[in-house]
Amino acid sequence: MNADSDVKPDRRERALAALAEKPDGVVEAIAAKAEVTPAEILEILPRGAAVIVGKDHFLDIWSEMGTWGEVLFIVHTEDIVLEAEGSLPAGSEAHGWFNIHGDSPIGGHIRKDNCASVTFVDRAFHGRRSCSVWFMNDKGSAMFKVFVRRDENRELIAEQLNKFEALRDRYVPA
Template sequence: MSSVTALSTAPVERRERALAALAEKPDGVVEAIAAKAEVTPAEVLAILPKGAATTADVSEFEAIWTEMSGWGEILFIVHTDDIVLEATGSLPAGSEGHGWFNIHGDSPIGGHIRKDNCAGITFVDRAFHGRRSCSVWFMNAKGSAMFKVFVKRDEARELVAEQLVKFEALRDRYAGA
């Protein structure tokens, strides 16, 4: 096989591996599915069933962040190969300065985000270990999540209804885009 043929079939093979890994564990951790298939998490999100992943352009970063800052207490996750860091709190308002999107406020969630590294935003609504899970993924150009914002669960492990309504309304703004 020539190198040109190998290059042209590589995306198909990647997609097939991703589909097989997803079929094996459709409600599993996206990063684990991606690792098993040797693809990126973005490639897994792209093959989720219709309606499970809705994308928004990166130009909507601040508008989406601002909207989510009114959701109340959320679950903020940073997932790398080395750690899955979970923080619960409200999203503080953010502002740009010195090349960063800076977040500070009365919340355990704070710091500085390299907003220019964000290549896209994906609203994810899918089963996770048998339960509905709703989150907003801020994706980098490498195909991984910079961070994720999840609709919080209540004491009964159900999605907080008020937040779920806000998530669905925000996602639906971008569903036809």
């Protein structure tokens, strides 16, 4: 989907120009500058930097990430970037919500049906490799993101990185 994007030509040109100015910047800031959605920025990243999969994989991906240990869970809105470190608890569906509770600071209720796609993102962020899984809504924004954590030397934790790559690679088109 990346190279053959559905982004309209004028929006695409603005997105490409903004991305070229700060290729390792915050996706939401790049999108705001170009007046496009974060999803449109993810779609134009170089091949392999964003692997977009269907929303029908939500539960499988969530479940697999529950085996990664402590991750960095981020909710990024125009008003707040909320970061929480913890393991992803198992969830259950009830009353239109995906409910997550357990022995983790990460908990609450996700409107799973609002998930339009899941994107595996592997790109530079302020000069360092960053790997994350973005659960995108139909408005083109991230509902939330799950990042591979870093160690005390600010390097990606190898075990989590391996699990991220293995999970992402299951969804890479042949």
